[in-house]
Amino acid sequence: MSPFRLVYRKACHLPVEVEYKAYWPVKECNSGLGGAGIERKLQLEELECLRLEACENLRLYEEKVKEVHDKNIKRTEFRAGDQVFLYNSRLRLMLDKLKSRWDEPYTVEKVEPYGVVHLSHPSSPTFFKVNGHRLKLYHGAKVKNNKELEIFLLKDPATDED
Template sequence: MDYERAGVERKLQLQELENLRLEAYENSRLYKEKVKAVHDKNIKRREFQHGDLVLLYNSRMRLILGKLRSKWDGPYRVERVEPYGVFHMSHPSSSELIKVNGHRLKLFHGEK
């Protein structure tokens, strides 16, 4: 009677709620795909070869006072390139190799 109709209406409401939830998941997935595509389009690939001169970003510079000091050290010479953006570099004044992530590097446009 009235309880049966109320039970059927409640089941319909739960099914509608489930459909709304699934639609929200789908919209969220589409939004994330679009944002990732825009982000990936703006990423600049940094390709360095053996022998290139590069500058190294000093991330500790924000702790040191002096707003006009450069945050870039170098130039360093790229000695070895590994997959996934790992670079082995040497400073001209020392023979020691340091391993650095490619995101911390930029090409040096100075005298060779």
């Protein structure tokens, strides 16, 4: 069933279908309306040309939009051994507005085709798979444990003495 029939409980008749069904009885009656029939055929042909032109314009527009969208995508290549942050999508359900949505650094163990990345946590020997779109590179120092991460984040570079 069509959505129109589900909503209105009757069949939908397009203007082209009505004209097509009405044209044959007029032709069979042979009532001398041949000129009007030819005119209507020309109008239907013009309408079909306009429809095809609109479809072509839509296709060209969609290609341009896709090109602009693909140009703005930042592709990130990960290699084994890289450290990355993992996006925590469940955090939006919590009320912590200032809490970062990016979890602590994980280590990339393996990269598979189509964006699948195997990650491992420094405190756990097991690894898990995630989509590469949920990751961003970590550009800080190599982190061995959470305590070292806290010290790195709390350290003030202005008072740091070498």
